[in-house]
C-alpha cells in the first residue's frame with residue numbers, strides 16, 4: 367500500500383511538545399500529559415440540503431474534522447432530539463442511543479478507526495469491554511482491519527458476546543490495569559494501532575459533531591446540557607464544538623455544561639468543590655467509572671468557562687430517572703439515566719431551566735437483564 371503522511375499535528379498543552387501525527391502516540395512522550403490534535407479546518411458548516419442528503423455519518427462535517435485518506439463510517443450521528451416532560455420539567459433528550467452500535471462512542475470510533483486505516487495499521491487494539499470496545503470492534507472489522515479487545519476477567523458476558531459477534535478477538539486480562547498494560551504491547555507486536563478512548567484526542571474531536579448537529583436541530587440552543595462524565599470525552603467535545611459555532615459566527619453563546627457524576631466516582635466534583643463523598647457499594651452507572659481522568663484540569667476549565675456546574679447523583683436517583691425514561695419507551699442504559707437524574711436533582715435544589723437538555727448516551731438493549739434487575743427489585 368502506498369504510504370500516506372498525516373498533516374495533523376499532535377500537541378501537548380502542558381509542555382508544548384509537538385509532532386506530526388503517528389500511530390501509537392497517545393500521551394506526551396516528554397511529560398505524560400494527554401495530547402491534542404491540531405489540523406487544518408474549514409470555517410463553514412454544510413448547507414442544510416447537503417446535510418439531509420449526506421450518507422457519511424460524522425464525515426458530513428469533514429471540513430471541520432481532521433483529514434484522513436480513508437473515512438470509516440456506519441452512518442453514525444444525526445441522532446434525534448426528543449422532547450419529554452418529567453415531574454413538570456420540560457426536557458430535550460439527544461438520543462445518542464440511536465447510533466449504529468448503540469452509543470455515542472460510534473462517533474469516536476469512526477474517527478479513530480479512520481486514522482488507524484489511513485496509517486496502514488494491521489490491527490486495532492482497545493482495552494474496553496463496554497460501549498467503546500463494541501464500537502471499535504464493529505467499526506474496524508467492517509472496514510477491513512482486525513479488532514483485538516483486551517478485557518478484564520470481570521467484564522460482563524453480554525457485552526463480550528457482542529464484541530465477539532462484531533468479529534473481534536478477545537484477550538482476557540487479570541483486571542483493568544493489566545488490560546491497560548497489555549493492550550499497547552499487543553498493538554506493537556501485531557503492527558496495530560492502540561486506540562485508548564480515554565486518551566486519544568480523536569474521540570473528543572468526533573464529539574464536536576453533536577454540537578454541530580444541534581445547530582440544525584434547534585432554533586435556540588439549550589441553556590444547560592447535562593452530561594454523564596467520566597473521562598470527559600463527551601463534555602469536552604461538546605465544549606469545543608460549541609466554541610467552534612461561536613467562533614465561526616453561527617451562535618453567540620455556548621450552553622452551560624453540567625457534568626453529572628456518581629457517588630462512586632466523582633473526581634470532577636472533588637476538583638471543583640473539594641472533599642470526597644461516601645461511595646456506594648455498587649455503581650449502577652458502569653459506563654462512568656474512572657477515578658483519575660487524564661484530562662481532569664481541562665474538564666474543570668471547560669465547565670467553568672461555560673458557567674456550568676458538577677452534580678453528583680446516587681443510585682436511588684439513577685434508578686428513579688431510569689424508570690421515568692423506560693416508562694416513556696426510552697430504553698437507554700443506566701449510565702444514560704445519570705444525566706436526567708442530574709437535571710432532576712438540580713431542579714429540586716431550586717434551579718429553573720427553560721430549555722434543558724440531557725444526553726442519553728447509550729442503548730439499554732445491550733443490557734436488558736441488568737435493566738430488569740435494576741427497575742424491578
Ligand SMILES: [Zn+2]
Nearest residue numbers: 378381394397
Ligand atoms: Zn508534554
